[in-house]
Amino acid sequence: EVGAGADWPLSGGDVGGTHHSRLTQIDRSNVDRIGLAWEYDVGTNRGLEATPIVIDGVMYTSGVAGRAYALNAATGAEIWAFTPDVDMQVNRTVCCDMVNRGVAVHDGKVFVGALDGVLYALDAATGAIVWHADTKDGSGRGINITGAPEVAGDVVIIGNGGAEYDVRGYVTAYDVESGEERWRFYTVPRDPDLGPQDHPDLEAAVGTWDPESRWDIGGGGTPWDAIHYDPEFDAVYVGTGNGGPYHRALRSPAGGDNLYLSSIVALDPETGRVKWYYQETPGDSWDYTATQPMVLAELEIEGELTPVILHAPKNGFLYVIDRRDGSLLAANPIVYTNWADSIDLETGRPNFTPEAADYSQGPRIVYPASPGARNWHPISFDPETGLLYGAVLDMANLYMLPPEPDPFRGRALNSQAGLIFGPDIAGILPTLPPPFQEAIAALPAFERVQQEGSVSELRAIDPLTGETRWAHRNLNWQDRAGALTTASGLVFYGSIDGNLRIFDRDTGELLRTIETGTAIIAAPMSYEVDGVQYVAVMAAWGGGGYPFVPHGSAPYRYGNQGRILVFRLDGAEVPIPEELPEIEPAPEPPVQFADATPAMIARGQTVFFQNCGICHSNQPRSITPDLRRMQPGTHEAFDRIVLEGLLVPNGMPRWDDILSPADVHAIHAWLIASQAETRRRELALQRAGEPLDAPSSTILSNY
Ligand SMILES: O=C(O)c1cc(C(=O)O)c2c(n1)C(=O)C(=O)c1cc(C(=O)O)[nH]c1-2
Ligand SMILES: [Ca+2]
Structure with missing residues (x-):
């Protein structure tokens, strides 16, 4: 051991x-x-x-x-x-905070991936840089690193994130001593019009994509967390990410499984060739990454001690996979699922339920939600009890396509889906166009959302049956560890x-x-x-x-x-x-622009949610600034911040390549209007002696 x-x-x-x-x-x-x-x-x-x-x-x-x-x-x-010298412009294409999930230590070196895609090998004794490698592939796409590197023999392997944007995911192996690149495996094919694939194992994958796929958007598949070396079988198991754009109908209109999205791919660490793969969500449309952490264990199955991977990805099933060949031994739901109701153990394929979950046919409430039944939060396996212990989230999302497909924009959100988290669906319903409201209220899952709510728990789980032995209820759906x-x-x-x-x-x-x-x-x-x-x-x-x-x-x-x-x-x-001190009423905003019309303010809101809302929730306790509380100096510098990158070192990227001065003017007009309204409401609350508090809003929408 x-x-x-x-x-x-x-x-x-x-x-x-x-x-x-x-x-x-x-x-x-x-x-x-x-x-x-x-x-x-x-x-x-x-x-x-x-x-x-x-x-x-x-x-x-x-x-x-x-x-x-x-x-x-x-x-x-x-x-x-x-402290790596990170170009914070990368934040333009980082979906989920500037996190990092750990280092690898091997033979006197510490390996760490920086957010901007540079892999560092540091001297373990001093922290001095021994070598560094830019893992970006020169494509100009919004590649970033949040995951931990993994050492396999004499190579160190690192993946990337960015499938919500325009990234074609890959893992790269570097020589641990020199930092020289040994191989790279893209998880999804490239446009077949460009000629042969850039990895031999993608020739098999490209047939599972529509030749007319949205290759410009990149396809996704970003391996942003689990990369796991198994010395017993000399294999590297890579958990791959979701499709980009999210819905297969937009990504690969003719259908197909879209290999190797949402899969565990076993690679040979010497060559980067595929030994086997198992796809958990064929043709993913729901941000169902398979990047969640894996446990390598031995379980007694039908009287035989069997080397297995235990894997509970976002999609709500708990898989037991044979490490020798990738065959499926068990797959049981650990939460309510309505994208598929079961997994066929003979074929290894899900039994899809498209009537409930295909949102190209209209808005759909899908279980589990895009944050996943499980996410990156490590799960523990106790060999004595044979049980897994980990966070589980039973929640739905509302998924919608935009009314018109958005034009492709480099290094910007291209998921092309509107998402509303389960707890917010009822509250947001009245703000949606009436035909949407009726369609959503009529969905069978709407009733379940109302009745069951969203349940987050720490659970002890039997890996072979998915059965819960005991559970502890967490604070709310965001509470996972x-x-x-x-x-x-x-x-x-x-x-x-x-x-x-x-x-x-x-x-x-x-x-x-x-x-x-x-x-x-x-x-x-x-x-x-x-x-x-x-x-x-x-x-x-x-x-x-x-x-x-x-x-x-x-x-x-x-x-x-x-x-x-x-x-x-x-x-x-x-x-x-x-x-923290009590929340103060929002400061007085500047006078609204003379040319601001209701139409311009409405457009500003739309552009804000297309681009800014994924980081700026505009709540007083948010980690990112609440833009309804901007001080006069910030208002004055607004254009220079957004268009010229005045605050790039603080983590606020510049946008002049995709937003026009008119776009930014419209966003600003909407923020001034929001600030005025927030101030009015909060002053009234203060006069009434009520606590100033922000309504929670979790709209993540790119349109
Ligand atoms: O598709 C991607 O490339 C990508 C990247 C990341 C990331 O790198 O953190 C996350 C996700 N997706 C994602 O879907 C997700 O739910 C998520 C949660 C987190 C986190 O750190 O809490 N990261 C990510
Ligand atoms: Ca994702």
Whole structure:
């Protein structure tokens, strides 16, 4: 067994990626004695998603945009900190916050992918750059990195994100010593008119696409998280992403499975050739990535110990796949699903239910939602109980096509779908055109959304049946985190409410709640130095829903200062950050532009949601600025910020390649109108002695 004893040398703890520790010093009898050993302030206020690595008493981990840290694992003393020089223009094509999901450490080097697509090999002792490689392919597409690299033999492999934009996904392997590129595997084919495919295994894939596909948009398939090396079979399992644009009817109008979208692809680490693949969502139309973390395990199946991958991707099924050849051994739903009602074990294919889920026929409420039944939050597998422990979300989305297909725009949103999250559907209904309202209210799933709501839970799950053994209800649908199990029978699991909770793995009993005042979405991990067991977790709110800061969450109360929290027996109390001041009424906006008409303001709103709404939720506690609260100086500089990139170093990209001065003027007019209205409402609330509060809005729409 490599890892998850005293050391935690791989992101997932061990070669299986089980997020399970064999350490037992902390157990049911002494959880009350757990306290803070040390904390480290990373100095950023965006999401933290990495699981740290610990080797020989040193902790290595990553943070915002691909920063990396080496710390003394017993004391928290900084050994080095690395800040890559990232061109923040990349934020134009980053869907889900400036996160990074971890480093790989191998043979004296620390590997980390920076947000702008550059892979760094750092000297593990000093943090100095040994080599770096720009993993972008020269296509000019909106490629970015949020995932962790994976070492396989003498290569290090890294993927990318950007399928909501214009990216054709790929993984690249580099020589660990020199950084020289060894091979690249695109997950989807290119336009066959360009001649033969640029990878031999794409010749088989291209036949599953319409020759008239939207090749300009790139196809998607971005492998933005799980890349898993299996030394037993010398294979690299790559989880691939969703299609771009989302709906197959727009992407590949003649249909087809669209290989290798939403698949697990097993690659040979020496050659980059496909050994086998299993496609989980053929012809994906719902942002159903298969990039969610995998667990490599051995399960007894029909009396035979079988090497398997346990995989619960976004699409709501839990798959057990034979690592030897990719054959499907089991697939059971863990949430309500209506895009397919089951998976045929003979053919390995889903039994689709297009009448419920094909939104090219009109708006559809589809289960699970685009944030997925599961997402990147690590799941834990305890070999003793044979159970998985992880976050599960039972929720729907409303999906709609735009009235007219949007024209292609480089390095911009091209998903070509309007999404409304389950909890918001009823509230948004009255604002939609009447024919839409009637169509949506008549959907059978509308009733289910009203009755069942959206359920987020930590669950103990039997991998072979999908059955839930016990569950703990989370704060709300946005509340999901990574899990850790230990051989002493504990499950560690964080929350956006700022608490780290410890459960009994057998009964689900909540044994201890540790208040920290900082949201926890990353997975805790455990290690031992000088006979002391530690549990560490990175804490800060962020990721997919990062602009939306829900009530009751730690960032709502305390802000979002990122930190690494490390616990041990007989540690201290966790210092809670200071509470944020009360929300003030929006400041007085400038006088509305003389040429602003209702039509211009309406157009400004549309252009805003096409381009800006994915980052700017315009809520007072949002991580990104609430643009209804701009100060006079910001209004004055508005055009220079949006068109000339005045605030690129702060993370606000420039837009002059796709937005005209008239577009930006219209956006600004809409924001001035919104600010005036917000100020009016909030002053009235203040006069009435009511709390100023923002209605939650989670419209993610590109039209
Ligand atoms: O299609 C993509 O390229 C892509 C990339 C990423 C990412 O890199 O973070 C996410 C997603 N998709 C995605 O669909 C998603 O739900 C998601 C959540 C998160 C996160 O960090 O919380 N990232 C991403
Ligand atoms: Ca996606």
